[in-house]
Amino acid sequence: MSSSPVFDAKAFLASASSKPGVYRMFDADGELLYVGKAGNLKKRLSSYFRKTGLSPKTEALVARIQQIDTTITGNETEALLLEQSLIKANRPPYNILLRDDKSYPYVFLSSNDDFPRLGLHRGSKRAKGRYFGPYPSAGAIRESLNLLQKTFLVRQCEDSYYRNRTRPCLQYQIKRCKAPCVGLVDAAEYAEDVRHSVMFLEGRSNALNDELTAAMEKAATALDFERAAELRDQIALLRRVQDQQSIDTEQGSADIVAAAVAPGGACVHVIMVRNGRVLGSKNHFPRVPIEQQPGEVLAAFLPQYYLGSAEREVPAEIIVNAEHEDFAVITRALSEARGFNVSISPRVRGTRRRWQELASSNAEQSLASLLSNRQHVQQRFEALQQALQLDDMPTRLECYDISHSSGEATVASCVVFGPEGPIKSDYRRFNIEGVTAGDDYAAMHQALMRRFSRIKDGEGKMPDILLVDGGKGQMNMARDVLQELAIHDLTLVGVAKGVTRKAGMETLFLNTPDNELVLPGHSPALHLIQHIRDEAHRFAITGHRQRRGKARTSSSLEGIAGVGPKRRRELLKHFGGLQELKRASAAEIAKAPGISKKLAEQIYAVLHSD
Incomplete structure (x- = not known):
């Protein structure tokens, strides 16, 4: 090249x-x-x-x-469609790619039968009947069909099975069907059950509840208690679903599309809402070659998702959790392709805001689950073994990072990963003392010396790979420690962020500063290194902030012999605060209750020791 x-x-x-x-x-x-x-x-x-x-x-x-x-x-709209x-x-490597070419399933209600059937349908809509959906997954459809089967007992068997029955099947025995195949239900009663099923599938749950409640009261008044009990059970099942569906509003249809991005991957969570009822949701994990912002992921995802299949339904509104300049072009393209106005809304309020937050939360949680999934982490460990050309797959990685504010409250972190993910019980922090403020190399040397000296003494486990966050300087410090302690069988990796200091552009140094290794941005091995590096950085910053906060909230009066908590309170109360106390002379301090002249001089000396 x-x-x-x-x-x-x-x-x-x-x-x-x-x-x-x-x-x-x-x-x-x-x-x-x-x-x-x-x-x-x-x-x-x-x-x-x-x-x-x-x-x-x-x-x-x-x-x-x-x-x-x-x-x-x-x-530009034609350009988007061609793109x-x-x-x-x-499938170019530098484009964000959606790996999902399947069409979404629908609930199908046949119309050319005396006793219509409900079923799951995927593909072209050639059969005569009504199609409800789309649903995000076959599992979501089966949940709805299962509820309808228990509630309204409409048949769901295939026509070939239905037409060859001579006696009721098991579904009739367990009260999941009224056996229209052998004439155990009249057409009018069955048609009413079908009408109620349609009301539910159309999202008119409140109207359906009202109608069933009125019918139950009428049956009870007529002393038809068996029928009233059946209606009561139907109402109870429907209300249970409504309770689970906490954002059921019976108005509004939209897709809510939220993206979450982290080192190692991205997740796009799609929630489908039709007539105010959430039909279900689905996760997508597009291939992201180099870490993107959520808006960039959405701008690449939306056209592929909606324009990639002519059968995929496009709602009038698409609610997203980030903004991007290309949304205007995507909106025009979707509107032209579907023949009606489509809007993309990143800023919403009320119920739509709750939908948006729900989708964002699910995207973040799903991505976190993927990245922490044992099988997923195992694959990344195997990729790291190949990238570093190791004989055996590593089982324990340790990464070190330094955090401070202009040299104040320096803390070093040690985080540990295994094939099962982070091993947080083995995390360690080191408060760095006795080094020049801001000297990261000396801080790294001290932390590694303390850690590996203990390991040599039998405290803790020796890692297979040692990663240090930094360039050649930090790596040389690590090499010095390993040589000083006579540790030779340990793979050392330095992780340098490069001039842009952006994820995906890291340069790795393997064992020596002269042996550079650059992995592609989509490499699972690099994603694993990014993950452990970011975790070490987070853990170090947390420890540094805690140490700095403790130092800044401690009083400069602490540690003075003869000045305990009570005298400190009295002094601060007498002078109105620490700043006024610092301005006071030794003679003025001696006038405070319980403070002798000798103690006042001692306090004055400590406060002005700098």
Whole structure:
């Protein structure tokens, strides 16, 4: 790659069009790296080659560009549609990719039967009948069908099975069906059960409850207590669902799409609301090559999700948890594709705000679960073994970081990871003393010396890999400690953030400062290193803040012989605070209750010792 000619961006941009269109970027081997769209191709492409202000993702992409092809379109909306087609067909590594081509399932109610059936349907809508949904997953549909089967006893068996029955099946025996196959229910009663099922599927739960309640009271008045009990049980089942569905409003249809991003991955959580009723939700984990912001993930996700399949329903409103400049173009494209106005709303209030918060919370929780999942972490450990070319898979990683404020309250952290994830019981903090303020190298040396001296003495376990957050200087300190303690069978990795100090652009030093290792931004091994590095940073900052806060809240009067808690309170009360006490002379301090002249001179000396 180093022998490849440098891409002549200046010559290319001189002839670039200013019209809207799509651009494709290729590397030296002709592999497609990235597909993008622009309202002004020349302006957008010029932004990639400016000298300053590029994001880490852009820098990594531009370094590999050897060829750019453009396609002019009639407008930016057409460019967006073409961009999504090219992304789906080619799956470029620098685009955010959604790996979900399946259509969503629906509840299907047949219309060409004397006794209609309810069932799960996925695919083209060719059969005659009504389709309710879409639902985010087959599991969500089965929950609704199970409830309807218990409540209204509408059949759900296949037509081939239904037409060949000569006696009731097990569903009739357990009171999940009224056996229309053998004529045990008349058409009018069955039609009423179907109508109630439709009301539920349409989201008219309150109206359905009112109707069933009125029917129950009428049956009780007529002394038909058996029928009244059946209606009572139906109402109880429906109310139980409404209790579980705490944000059921019986108005409003929207998709709520929330993105969460962390080192190692991204999650997009989609909640489907139809007629105010949440039909269910689904998690998506798009491939994110280099860490993005939630708005960037959503801007890439929404077109692929809604335009990638002609069968996917687009609601009139899409509520999101972040903003992005491309939402205006995406809105126009979705509106044109579906034939009605579609809005993307990042700022909402009331019920929609609760939906938004619910989706955001689910996205964050799902991403955290994925990253901490034992199998997922195991795969990242295996990837790290391959990246570092180790004979055996590591089972224990330790990472160290230093935190301080201009040298004040320096704290070193040690965090430990295993194939099962963070081992928090083995985390350690070290209060650093006796080093020059701000000397991170000396602080790292002290922390490692204290930690590994104890391990050599049999306290604690020796890690397989030692990671230090920092560049060559911190790594050399770690090497000195290991040599001084005669520890030789330990893999040492230095994690340097690079000039941009952005996640995804780290440079690794393996065992020596001369042995650099650069992993691609989507590497699971790099994600594991980012995860443990960020955890070490968090743990160090927390310890530093606690130590700094304790130092700043402690009184300078503490530690003076003869000045206990009671005298400190009296002194501060007499002078109205510590600042006034510091301004007082020794003679003035001696006038305070219970303070002798000798003690006053001692207090004065301590307060002015600096």
